[in-house]
Amino acid sequence: MTTDTTQTAETAPANRNSRANMFRWLTLAGGLATTASTFLAWTYTDEFPGDLTVYGYPGGLQVLTLVAGLLTTLYALAALDIKGLRWLAPTGTTKALRLLALGALGTTWFTVIAIAVELGGMVNLEPGGFVAAVASAIPVAAAFQLPDDTRKAKRPKELPSWAEILIIVAAFAIGLFVVTYGIDTEYAELFTGYMITAGFAIAALFKAGLMARLSALTTKYRSIAVAAAFVAAAAFPFTQNTDQFTLIAVNILIFATVALGLNIVVGLAGLLDLGYVAFLGVGAYTAALVSGTTASAFDVQFPFWASVLTGGVVSLIFGVVIGAPTLRLRGDYLAIVTLGFGEIFRITVGNLDGVSGPQVTNGPNGVPNVPDLVFFGYDFGESHTIAGIELGSYANYYLLMLLAMILVVLVFSRAGSSRIGRAWVAIREDETAATAMGINGFRVKLIAFALGATLAGLAGTVQAHVQSTVVPEMYVFAGPVPPNSAFLLAAVILGGMGTISGPLIGATLLYMIPAKLQFLQDYQLLGFGIALILLMRFRPEGLIANRRAQLEYHETDQLDVPDKGLTDSGVGITKAGA
Amino acid sequence: MNDMTTTTENTVENTTETPAVLDASGVTMRFGGLTAVRSVDLKVHAGEIVGLIGPNGAGKTTFFNCLTGLYVPTEGKVSYKGTVLPPKPHLVTQAGIARTFQNIRLFANMTVLENVLVGRHTRTKEGLWSALLRGPGFKKAEAASHKRAMELLEFIGLEHKADHLARNLPYGEQRKLEIARALASDPGLLLLDEPTAGMNPQETRVTEELIFAIRDQGIAVLVIEHDMRFIFNLCDRVACLVQGEKLVEGTPSVVQGDERVVAAYLGTPFEGAPGAEEAAEVEAAEEAQGTTSKTSTTSTTSPEGETP
Structure with a gap:
């Protein structure tokens, strides 16, 4: 009897192990089947966008399923402890596998359903479509039977530094490719599929611990990583044949730059500014009025550097003028007053039309025909050929805007980690205590407010030339087209307050989704509302958390810090009493 | 009261060469009709630890807030090393007075x-x-x-x-x-608002040594505290604030022995207070009742309810 029990006790883990392994093999098989199914035809006609009718050649959405299937296969192999693949998942494969399998399922089923709905019925599906639908369900079913193998990441193997730098470069190249693919998606279905695949895949990489490993590398080689990021960003226009998507990218950059400027005001100093877009408007109007357009009330034409400076300075003045009386208020009151000032700007500009007020801005008609920039004879309005690749006019603006963004990133990171940045955070945390520590609250807040205004104004000067028309309706509190105050704030909160990459990612998402999914127009604001509520419930620190927020919302993470000092509270005396 | 004034004068005489680190004179703080602090004078000299005690609501923290510029005193003036302080918290800190708060106000994140x-x-x-x-x-x-x-x-x-x-x-x-x-602001005077509130005796002792170590660095300390043993161990001089007015000021032993201080904390015995005889009588009666109906009395007549 006793021998019997010991035997079962010994065999039970082995059984469980073999059971888990069976499901791992099943996941692998499912992943392979999903991958293979993308080589089949899914539909009869080419009425559905992308070419899904060809055997042996994945097209359109099938490519996304293919990617998800391949990643699932790869992680299933890693889960089976195949030698050489362990680096894929430093903190465990199961959760990553589940997410990847869900991503493949989501993309495949979305495609199949979209075909059936758009073309009117299931009959439009080839057998290949059904095969794909079934095949993509297998890894999901199997992956959710797997035991959780979440583990603490081991110390990564030391690689030679050239290899680590190569990994960073490769990561940014992949990042550039993924973002470019997203911007270049030509129809809404492809973009939706892209969002599903990319969303699940990125989440899976986070769960697998690969992203943590990568971010450790980027911190180690910080300057190289930053350079690589900007080279990758600068390379974008060279991948484009037409101006169509470059324009989207320019607008994303403008939006992201302004969001980053707002992040100084909201994320660091904690001043809820609901009228921030007004400063973008001040910069844009200033640049338009001094640009030499015939519609301007001033008969001047400033060179670009001078109009940038003018735009920045005028925004700075507006920032100080608006900030000086309002920054004595705290919290909700400040939010309401800034909201009011934002609207005052828009309405005032709309009334300076020569009828309701002096003729300065042409009222609601705005300032049209803002000429293209000319920079030392380099005309931004024309195409140029650089390194054998023809760059359209928006590519010029893209690169200029990228420079502006680098400036803002530099200002944010340098100001943030300095005496003044600490004072901002202290004011945000507890204003009374901060003033009792000798911080002149009003002055420090005014600096943050004015700095944010200036940066937005700088972005505005470029925006005026990109859009070539400036009208008051571009600077509303909330509207369907970003940037507006509400979207700017949403980008900051969605991305992660107090971080650099957060608002950039938030702005990218908030611009791309409405631009790509035109059919969502009417439900857009509803969708964002729901998305924000869900985000606040499940990830209150935003998509990208800064170190502080991470610790703030997930207290368990603090345990990672060596915590040896809990028991030696008496140690303090020895030093203090000495 | 005469006793008190002489003791303070003595300490002043000892250190007349340098102006007091903190010199609050006639500080009065009114909130509408309520006078929270009424014409309080307090001096703190270099290298001194001064305690400020008083029952809850006596105006200790309000007085602190007047000193540090969080409140602008209705009357009176506060000077630090001979110069009158401007009523702005950050300027007060810049001048050299740093403080802590009664309810901890760290920058939590x-x-x-x-x-x-x-x-x-x-x-x-x-x-x-x-x-x-x-x-x-x-x-x-x-x-x-x-x-x-x-x-x-x-x-x-x-x-x-x-x-x-x-x-x-x-x-x-x-x-x-x-x-x-x-301490990071290199103060000449540190104001501590109940630094040991909520601490166990061992932690209190640690804090005590910490404050001594701070004093040894040449920083004057003004402490608000409720823990009497702590304050009488620590301080060179103690002032007792009652209902916004300074009642007593002097060495710990003097303040400890002052019956007005005891009265302020515990209340004075009133005219018809039960003496020892009455107390014994009540006790005896209770005992007698307890023996007759042991089971039911405990709930109906609780001894705490009987004795006034």
């Missing part, structure tokens, strides 16, 4: 080190431009601030937790960190 660095704010000058341009001066100042902050963390014994968030520290360490943050 900043690290321990950052909290102390914020305390250095008034003693450093690097503004936005120097932060953006990052010249050699900026790096030097930043390094110096870090060094000083780490020294202070070592002083209170928290250097190994420099990277922890302030909110994740245990209560006692948060109190210590608040003191370190105040």
Whole structure:
């Protein structure tokens, strides 16, 4: 009897192990089947966008399923402890596998359903479509039977530094490719599929611990990583044949730059500014009025550097003028007053039309025909050929805007980690205590407010030339087209307050989704509302958390810090009493 | 009262060569019709630990807020080392008075080190431009601030937790960190508002030694506290505030022995108070009742309810 029990006790883990392994093999098989199914035809006609009718050649959405299937296969192999693949998942494969399998399922089923709905019925599906639908369900079913193998990441193997730098470069190249693919998606279905695949895949990489490993590398080689990021960003226009998507990218950059400027005001100093877009408007109007357009009330034409400076300075003045009386208020009151000032700007500009007020801005008609920039004879309005690749006019603006963004990133990171940045955070945390520590609250807040205004104004000067028309309706509190105050704030909160990459990612998402999914127009604001509520419930620190927020919302993470000092509270005396 | 004034005068005479570190004279604070602090005079001299006691609601914290510029006193003036203080908290700190708060007010989501660095704010000058341009001066100042902050963390014994968030520290360490943050502004006078509130006896003792160590650095200390043993051990001089007015001031032994202080805390016996005889009578009656109906009395007549 006793021998019997010991035997079962010994065999039970082995059984469980073999059971888990069976499901791992099943996941692998499912992943392979999903991958293979993308080589089949899914539909009869080419009425559905992308070419899904060809055997042996994945097209359109099938490519996304293919990617998800391949990643699932790869992680299933890693889960089976195949030698050489362990680096894929430093903190465990199961959760990553589940997410990847869900991503493949989501993309495949979305495609199949979209075909059936758009073309009117299931009959439009080839057998290949059904095969794909079934095949993509297998890894999901199997992956959710797997035991959780979440583990603490081991110390990564030391690689030679050239290899680590190569990994960073490769990561940014992949990042550039993924973002470019997203911007270049030509129809809404492809973009939706892209969002599903990319969303699940990125989440899976986070769960697998690969992203943590990568971010450790980027911190180690910080300057190289930053350079690589900007080279990758600068390379974008060279991948484009037409101006169509470059324009989207320019607008994303403008939006992201302004969001980053707002992040100084909201994320660091904690001043809820609901009228921030007004400063973008001040910069844009200033640049338009001094640009030499015939519609301007001033008969001047400033060179670009001078109009940038003018735009920045005028925004700075507006920032100080608006900030000086309002920054004595705290919290909700400040939010309401800034909201009011934002609207005052828009309405005032709309009334300076020569009828309701002096003729300065042409009222609601705005300032049209803002000429293209000319920079030392380099005309931004024309195409140029650089390194054998023809760059359209928006590519010029893209690169200029990228420079502006680098400036803002530099200002944010340098100001943030300095005496003044600490004072901002202290004011945000507890204003009374901060003033009792000798911080002149009003002055420090005014600096943050004015700095944010200036940066937005700088972005505005470029925006005026990109859009070539400036009208008051571009600077509303909330509207369907970003940037507006509400979207700017949403980008900051969605991305992660107090971080650099957060608002950039938030702005990218908030611009791309409405631009790509035109059919969502009417439900857009509803969708964002729901998305924000869900985000606040499940990830209150935003998509990208800064170190502080991470610790703030997930207290368990603090345990990672060596915590040896809990028991030696008496140690303090020895030093203090000495 | 005569006794009291002589003791204070004695201490003043001893240190007349230098002006008092803190000299509050006739400080009055009115909130509408309520006078929270009524014409309080208080002097703190260099190298002194002065205690401020008084029952709840006596106006101790209000008085502190008047000293540090959080409130503008309705009447009276506060001067630090001979110069009258402007009623702005950050200017008071710049002048050399640092404080802690009764309910801990750390920057909860900043690290321990950052909290102390914020305390250095008034003693450093690097503004936005120097932060953006990052010249050699900026790096030097930043390094110096870090060094000083780490020294202070070592002083209170928290250097190994420099990277922890302030909110994740245990209560006692948060109190210590608040003191370190105040010390970071290189004050000449430290105001501590109930530094041992909520601490166990051992932690209180640690705090006591910490305050002595601060005094030994030449920083005058003014402490509000309810823990009498702590305050009488610690202070060179104690002032008792009752209903916004200074009742007594003197050495701990003098204040301890003053019956008005005892009365302020515990109340005075009233005219018809039960004497020892009546108490014994009630006790006897209760005992008798208890023997007759042991089971039912406990709930109906509780002894606490009977004795006034």
